Amino acid sequence: MKENEKLLSGAEIFFEMLRKENVDTIFGYPGGAVIKLYELLDDITFLKHILVRHEQGATHMAKGYACVTGKPGVVLVTSGPGATNTVTGIADAYMDSVPIVVFTGQVPTRLIGNDAFQEADIVGITRPITKHNFLVRDVKDLAIIMRKAFYIASSGRPGPVLVDIPKDVINNVTEFHYPENIEIRGYKPKYRGHINQTKKAALMIEKAKKPLLYIGGGVIISNGERELQILAKENGLPVAMTLLGLGAFPGTDPLSLGMLGMHGTYTANMAMQNCDLLVSIGARFDDRVTGNVSKFSPNSYKIHIDIDPTAIDKNVIIDLPIVGDAKHVIAELAAEINNKPNIDDWMQQINQWKTECPLYYEKEDGKLRTEYIIEKLSEKTGGNAIIVTDVGQHQMWTAQYYKFNYPHSHITSGGLGTMGVSVPAAIGASFANPNRPVFSISGDGGFQMNIQELITAAAYKCNVKFIIINNNYLGMVRQWQELYHNKIYSFTNLGESNPDFVKVGEAMGITSFSTDKVEEVDDLLEQVLNINDRPTLLEFKVEKEDMVLPMVPANGSVNDIIVSKFSPNKLV
Amino acid sequence: MRRTISVLVENTFGSFNRVATMFSGKGFNINSISIGETEIKDISRMTIVTSGDNQILDQVVKQLNRLIDTLKVVDLSDQPKTERELALIKVKYQNNSLEAIKNICDIFRGNIVDINNNTITLEITGPPDKIIAAVNVLSQHGIKEMARSGTVALKRGEQQKQLKKEFLKI
Numbered sequence: 001m002k003e004n005e006k007l008l009s010g011a012e013i014f015f016e017m018l019r020k021e022n023v024d025t026i027f028g029y030p031g032g033a034v035i036k037l038y039e040l041l042d043d044i045t046f047l048k049h050i051l052v053r054h055e056q057g058a059t060h061m062a063k064g065y066a067c068v069t070g071k072p073g074v075v076l077v078t079s080g081p082g083a084t085n086t087v088t089g090i091a092d093a094y095m096d097s098v099p100i101v102v103f104t105g106q107v108p109t110r111l112i113g114n115d116a117f118q119e120a121d122i123v124g125i126t127r128p129i130t131k132h133n134f135l136v137r138d139v140k141d142l143a144i145i146m147r148k149a150f151y152i153a154s155s156g157r158p159g160p161v162l163v164d165i166p167k168d169v170i171n172n173v174t175e176f177h178y179p180e181n182i183e184i185r186g187y188k189p190k191y192r193g194h195i196n197q198t199k200k201a202a203l204m205i206e207k208a209k210k211p212l213l214y215i216g217g218g219v220i221i222s223n224g225e226r227e228l229q230i231l232a233k234e235n236g237l238p239v240a241m242t243l244l245g246l247g248a249f250p251g252t253d254p255l256s257l258g259m260l261g262m263h264g265t266y267t268a269n270m271a272m273q274n275c276d277l278l279v280s281i282g283a284r285f286d287d288r289v290t291g292n293v294s295k296f297s298p299n300s301y302k303i304h305i306d307i308d309p310t311a312i313d314k315n316v317i318i319d320l321p322i323v324g325d326a327k328h329v330i331a332e333l334a335a336e337i338n339n340k341p342n343i344d345d346w347m348q349q350i351n352q353w354k355t356e357c358p359l360y361y362e363k364e365d366g367k368l369r370t371e372y373i374i375e376k377l378s379e380k381t382g383g384n385a386i387i388v389t390d391v392g393q394h395q396m397w398t399a400q401y402y403k404f405n406y407p408h409s410h411i412t413s414g415g416l417g418t419m420g421v422s423v424p425a426a427i428g429a430s431f432a433n434p435n436r437p438v439f440s441i442s443g444d445g446g447f448q449m450n451i452q453e454l455i456t457a458a459a460y461k462c463n464v465k466f467i468i469i470n471n472n473y474l475g476m477v478r479q480w481q482e483l484y485h486n487k488i489y490s491f492t493n494l495g496e497s498n499p500d501f502v503k504v505g506e507a508m509g510i511t512s513f514s515t516d517k518v519e520e521v522d523d524l525l526e527q528v529l530n531i532n533d534r535p536t537l538l539e540f541k542v543e544k545e546d547m548v549l550p551m552v553p554a555n556g557s558v559n560d561i562i563v564s565k566f567s568p569n570k571l572v
Numbered sequence: 573m574r575r576t577i578s579v580l581v582e583n584t585f586g587s588f589n590r591v592a593t594m595f596s597g598k599g600f601n602i603n604s605i606s607i608g609e610t611e612i613k614d615i616s617r618m619t620i621v622t623s624g625d626n627q628i629l630d631q632v633v634k635q636l637n638r639l640i641d642t643l644k645v646v647d648l649s650d651q652p653k654t655e656r657e658l659a660l661i662k663v664k665y666q667n668n669s670l671e672a673i674k675n676i677c678d679i680f681r682g683n684i685v686d687i688n689n690n691t692i693t694l695e696i697t698g699p700p701d702k703i704i705a706a707v708n709v710l711s712q713h714g715i716k717e718m719a720r721s722g723t724v725a726l727k728r729g730e731q732q733k734q735l736k737k738e739f740l741k742i
Contacts, residue, residue, distance in 0.1 A: 127590060128597040132640040135585065152640060186582060186643045310634040313627060 010139040010170040011036045014103075017146040019046050020178060023074050025065060025431050026050070027058035031078020032118060033105025036170045050431065050460060053452040055082050057424040059089020060450065062100040064388060064428025067411045070223070072099040072153045073428060079105040080118030083164070084125065088418060090160045091129040095415025096244060097221060099158035101149050106166040109137060123164050131159030139172040144179045151182060156189030157308040158221060189307065193324030193332060201279070201303050201320055202336035205235065208277035210346040213237050214260065214289075217244030217414070218282015218306060220407040224327030225249070228281070231334040235341060238350055240268035242283050243399055244414040251383060251403035257350065258359075261289040262552050263396040266357040266563055269550070271350055272297050273558040281305045282326040285315040286415070287555075295557035305329045357550075359400050360564045367543045368518050370394055370469050373525075374401035377439065377467075380525050386411065386429050386438045390422035390446035393475035396548045398441055420449025423466065427453055430462040437529060438463060444470040444498055451504065457535040458509040465528045466510070468501050468539040471546070479547045483562075505537035516541035574603070575629050576655060576725050579618040579636055580610065580643040587641040591618060594639060600624065600632050604657075604722030615643065619724045621700075652728040658721040659703045660685070662693045664714040673713055680706045691716055 008016065014037060018026070027050045030038040041049055052058040055077045062073025077086055083104040093100045107116040123135045132152050134145045145163060153161040205211055219228055225248050232239050232255055239249045240260040249256055260268035272278070278300040283289070285304075290296040293316055304311070304318040305326060312321040322329055361371040374397055377385075383405035389395040389412040404410050411429060413421040426440030447468050457464050472495035481489050505512030511531065513524050521540070528536040549564040581587045588607055595602050603621040610617045622632055629647070636645045648655075665673055670692070677684060677694050680702065686693035696706045700723055707715070 123586065124589070127586075127593045137585070184640065187640045308638070310631065310638050312634075313630060317627070 006176060007173045008176040009036075009173045010142050010165065011040050013139070013142050013174070013176050014146070014165070014170070015040060015044055016176065016178075017143055018074070021146075021150045022071075023047055026074040026076050027052055027061040027065075027428065028076035029055050029058060029078065029082060031082045031105060033079035033082075033107060033167045034076060034103075034165075034170070036167070037076065037105075048431070049076075050456065052424070052456050054450065055085035056089050056420070057427075057450050057453040057456065059086045059093065059100065059102065060418075060421050060424035061428030061431070061453075062102075063089065063093050063096070063098045063421070064411055064425035064430075065432045066093075066098050066100055067425075068386060068408050068429045068432035070221075070408070072101045072150055072158075075100060075102040077102070077104055078118065079107055079122075079167075080120045082118075083122035084120050087125060087129070088416075090126055090162065092413050092416040092418045092421060093160040094129045094131070096413065097158050097217065098160070099153040100160045101153050102160060102162045104162060104164050105170070106135070106164045108168040109166045110168070112166065122162065126162050129160070130162050131157075133162040133164070135164045136166065136169050139169045139174045142169060143176060144182065147179045147182050148184060152184070152187065156187075157218075190323055191307070191325040191328055193305065193322040193329040195332065197320060197322045198329060198332045199336050201322060202333055202338075204277055204301060204303065204320070205237070205279070205333075205337055206339045206341055208341050209343060210275045211237055211277040211279065211341060211343060212271050212275040212300075213239045214242075214272065214278055214280040214283055215239055215245040215248050216242045216281065216283025217248075218326045219245060219248040219330070220282075222282065222307075222325050222327040223407070224282075224325075224330050225407045227327055227330040227334060231330050231337075234334065235337055236343065236347070237279075237341075238271060238347065240264070240271060242286070242289055242414075243412065244410075245283060246399055246410045247404035247407045250405045252405060257354075259399050261286075262291070262554070263400065263548050263550065264552075265359060265400070266550050266561065267350060267353040269552060269558045269561060270353045274349075275300045277301050277303070279303045279305070281330060282307075284311045287315070290315060291552050292555045292557050295559075305333075357563055361546075366518060368516055368521070368540060369546060370397045370540070370542050371401050372518065373467075373469070373521055373540055373542070374398050376521050376525055378402045380522075380529060381437065381439075384436070385409065386426075386433065386436055388412065388422050388426035388429055388438065388440045390442040391417045391419045391476075392443045392446060393471075393479065393546070393548050394441055394443050394469040396476075419446035422446060423450045424453045424456075426464045426466070427457050427460075427462050430457075430464045431460075434463055437465065437532070439465045439467055441467045441469065443475060444468055444472060444494055444501070445474045447501070448499075454505065454508040454510060454535070454537075461534045463532050464535045466505070466535060466537040468537070469542055470498070470501065470539055471542050471544045472498060473544060475546075476548070478545070482545075482547070483551075484553075501537065501539045510535050510537045512537035512539070514539040514541065573625065573629070574621065574623050575632075575647060575649045576653070576723060577620045577622065577633065577636070578646045578648050578725055578727070579620060580645075581616050581618060581639075582641040582643065583609070583614045583616040584641060587616070588618070590639050590641055591620075591636065594635055595622075598631070598635060600628065604720070606722035606724050608724070617724075619722070621723050646727065648725050648727060653725050654728060655699045655723055655725040656697060657700050657703050657723045659696045659707070660693060660719045661696060661707065661710055661715055662686075662691050662717040663710050664690060664716055665692050669713055673710070676706070676709050682706070
């Protein structure tokens with residue numbers, strides 16, 4: 001018998017396929033349906049299994065890992081509750097186009113549909129939140145399905161894929177053939193843009209008087225940052241980025257206008273509203289960017305470059321679509337532009353906006369503010385750390401004040417807005433790159449949503465610095481209550497009930513610090529930056545009732561923008 | 573606007589469900605949906621009748637294409653096509669109305685497929701507007717029960733040959 005025709009069990013095939021896919025890390029939690037896999041896992045040396053404390057944590061860790069490496073993050077959990085606990089993390093990865101492959105155990109095929117112990121129809125449950133999912137009904141199909149799962153997750157517009165494996169499939173044996181080639185006839189991602197469309201786009205850029213590049217996470221996913229720099233710098237084009245696009249273009253470059261959208265900079269939003277040519281690359285005109293679509297960038301010719309055809313014309317009608325991979329299309333576009341556009345007036349206008357209404361916060365009153373902490377952090381790390389934020393005010397402040405200089409450095413929950421993502425995603429990121437400092441930044445609310453994963457960080461001595469921005473409030477909701485809901489702060493004050501975070505950290509074996517003093521920020525950041533062989537925790541007790549500004553109200557337009565009340569030339 | 577979309581899907585576990593889930597998840601309308609085998613093994617054809625403005629229908633087609641199990645999506649609305657639907661209509665009759673019902677059946681080129689002491693069941697086939705017309709006329713006699721198959725449609729002409737080659741070589 002030839003070597004590749006040995007009879008292997010489903011469990012053996014499972015690990016053989018992981019090896020072939022070069023998986024080096026999986027995040028998982030054992031249980032009855034996958035117990036056979038865990039039996040073999042004990043002897044597996046080519047990969048590291050990270051034991052999480054809750055399956056949701058595993059999926060977020062896989063996201064963090066995938067965002068840093070670009071490789072799919074892999075999750076292994078059991079059936080029923082193990083599978084349903086992954087749902088939030090899968091939905092989160094789906095919204096942010098992150099490749100993760102989730103393997104769930106399932107009850108034996110003969111029991112499927114019988115309401116068996118720990119049975120859940122996870123394929124049915126996750127159908128709308130996965131790029132694709134599979135139920136493996138025969139061990140003979142396991143290898144090909146796993147191969148397809150990794151291919152689908154990581155190609156085209158990436159996304160989560162779930163593979164549900166019944167217990168008997170794991171135990172049954174079959175001949176194993178590695179599927180060298182796979183053909184999925186209904187799935188042919190298109191990487192090359194249509195060259196005539198690209199030529200037309202190049203012409204539009206040459207002729208533009210007020211162009212703007214609107215850059216999304218797709219540029220980072222396609223590793224198109226160098227191409228983007230060439231396109232922007234050679235033609236002097238200003239760049240505004242979405243939340244997930246941060247890092248695609250250096251935040252310190254004079255052409256960078258920072259983030260756009262609801263809490264974007266005044267300059268980026270004004271440029272968006274007043275440009276005559278909007279070139280969107282790897283972004284999807286999310287409602288947090290556009291506000292009211294009928295008033296959005298009314299006078300611009302819109303070019304949309306995206307690998308996913310469904311993104312085009314979904315929210316905003318596009319004049320010139322180019323379906324293709326961002327990296328390819330940007331390179332071709334840059335090559336097609338022969339004459340640099342003459343936009344001196346436009347740049348002058350942009351610079352005027354920059355000086356007229358920069359990001360601004362009160363510094364004189366000596367109170368500790370998040371903006372200051374993030375500015376310090378950006379300074380101390382030179383914009384080179386991996387920053388993993390949660391959801392809420394601290395997330396927006398980080399996006400505004402941290403100058404991301406490299407792609408794959410900013411991980412957050414953009415589309416789904418999942419509180420609790422930061423702690424586990426930062427742990428996942430640290431496994432992807434243990435040598436770069438990883439900062440998890442959470443509010444006091446979100447920090448408690450996956451607080452159990454601190455133990456995972458301590459157990460594996462992850463190089464993660466957990467920063468808690470504690471204002472004793474669900475700050476973003478509080479801000480909306482103040483602005484739009486009659487200042488009725490219903491259930492957003494966590495003050496009395498918050499735990500002592502330093503004690504929590506120490507109970508979990510993590511060196512922990514806390515301060516409410518501006519003058520201690522520098523020193524404490526320095527301290528945690530110097531501890532790189534284990535996790536640390538750093539709580540900042542900040543000003544309680546600050547607002548994230550500027551703010552374009554939901555479904556409003558840039559004309560409704562609220563800028564800082566402290567702005568030197570405040571407009572509202 | 574009413575649209576007829578023909579979709580070839582992998583004849584696999586759950587592919588129908590994926591399409592239905594996508595429609596409900598995105599908030600698209602389904603007026604009718606029918607699914608059945610095609611001349612090619614492993615491929616099923618779904619005919620979906622939906623409605624909405626052009627931007628929505630453009631999204632429907634793109635979202636269908638995006639599903640991994642979907643092989644080909646053709647919007648037949650503006651194409652030369654044949655469209656058929658089958659309805660089984662069970663109508664109450666009295667001795668004095670039986671002839672009238674049989675006449676209606678003949679006019680619509682239907683068949684009588686069942687009869688008992690009180691009711692008669694007609695089979696009417698045709699484009700959806702014909703079915704609607706038949707239902708309207710028959711309703712004065714009292715429709716007891718009705719089952720409609722939903723529309724099935726094919727493009728006119730020979731273009732399917734190339735499609736077959738495309739899929740058979742894989």
